Amino acid sequence: xxxxxxxxxxxxxxxxxxxxxxxxxxxxxxxxGWVAKALTDIAGSSAWFDRGFVTYSxxxxxxxxxxxxxxxxxxxxxxxxxxxxxxxxxxxxxRADFAVAISGIxxxxxxxxxxxxxxVWFGLCDGQGRALNVRRQFTGDRNAVxxxxxxxxxxxxxxxxxxx
Numbered sequence: 529x530x531x532x533x534x535x536x537x538x539x540x541x542x543x544x545x546x547x548x549x550x551x552x553x554x555x556x557x558x559x560x561g562w563v564a565k566a567l568t569d570i571a572g573s574s575a576w577f578d579r580g581f582v583t584y585s586x587x588x589x590x591x592x593x594x595x596x597x598x599x600x601x602x603x604x605x606x607x608x609x610x611x612x613x614x615x616x617x618x619x620x621x622x623r624a625d626f627a628v629a630i631s632g633i634x635x636x637x638x639x640x641x642x643x644x645x646x647x648v649w650f651g652l653c654d655g656q657g658r659a660l661n662v663r664r665q666f667t668g669d670r671n672a673v674x675x676x677x678x679x680x681x682x683x684x685x686x687x688x689x690x691x692x
Contacts, residue, residue, distance in 0.1 A: 529679035537682045538566045544690040545576035545626075552685070553622035554580040555593050555614040557605060558632040558648060562678045579622050583614065593617030606631050606643050608661045611651030615659065625655050626689055628681045634673040648677045652685055660688055 545552055554563040564580035567573055581592050586605055589595035594617040595610055603609045614629035632648030639645035646666040653659040662684065666676040 529676060531675070534566050534675070534679050534682065535569060537679065537686065538570050541682055541686050541690065542567065542570045542573055542576055544686065546572075548625070548690075550625035551576055551578055551622070552626040552628070553578070553618045553624040554681075555589075555618035555627065555629040556580065556582050557584055557589070557614075557630060558634045559630050559674050559677050559681075560584060562674060563628060563630065563681055566678055566682065578624070581618050581621070589614060593621050604643070606633055606647055606649055608649055608651075608663065611649040612653075612659065612661055613651075615651035615653045619653055619655065626652070626685065627654075628652050628685055630677055630681055632673070632677060634670045634677075636670060646673050648673070648680075650677075650681055650684060652681075652689060654689055658689070660684070 556563055561582040567577045583589040583592055586600045590597055595613040599609050611629045611631050615627045619627035629651040633639050633645050635645035648664050650662045666673045
């Protein structure tokens with residue numbers, strides 16, 4: 529996926545949200561706000577995107593969107609329980625209809641045998657109680673991992689939450 533693909537995907541996501549009169553938010557760690565940037569690159573995005581959260585540190589995850597310290601210490605930031613709490617916390621804090629959360633290891637350092645570089649967890653949820661958590665393993669350098677993560681997050685939001 530290229531940056532141009534992400535721009536096109538963001539436009540489609542925006543059209544779907546606008547048609548529903550719905551709002552989306554994001555809680556991002558390894559992508560550092562790239563999902564929010566992609567969404568707000570679309571003219572008129574203020575009709576469906578109000579705010580997002582860059583929660584790069586564990587403290588930010590806890591302070592801004594309510595991820596429990598116990599969850600972070602028990603599972604680590606790159607985990608299913610953490611992205612679950614990130615997504616639900618962002619949804620609540622932003623008073624949005626949909627939320628996307630991303631936490632991963634973009635590299636080049638920081639990987640382990642259990643969580644190698646390129647490991648990214650995604651948490652998505654909506655205000656109706658639907659939730660989806662997915663782990664992906666991406667390849668390439670730091671920028672490539674982050675680009676793939678942004679594309680995957682937007683495509684999953686579209687396919688699993690906005691097409692239904």
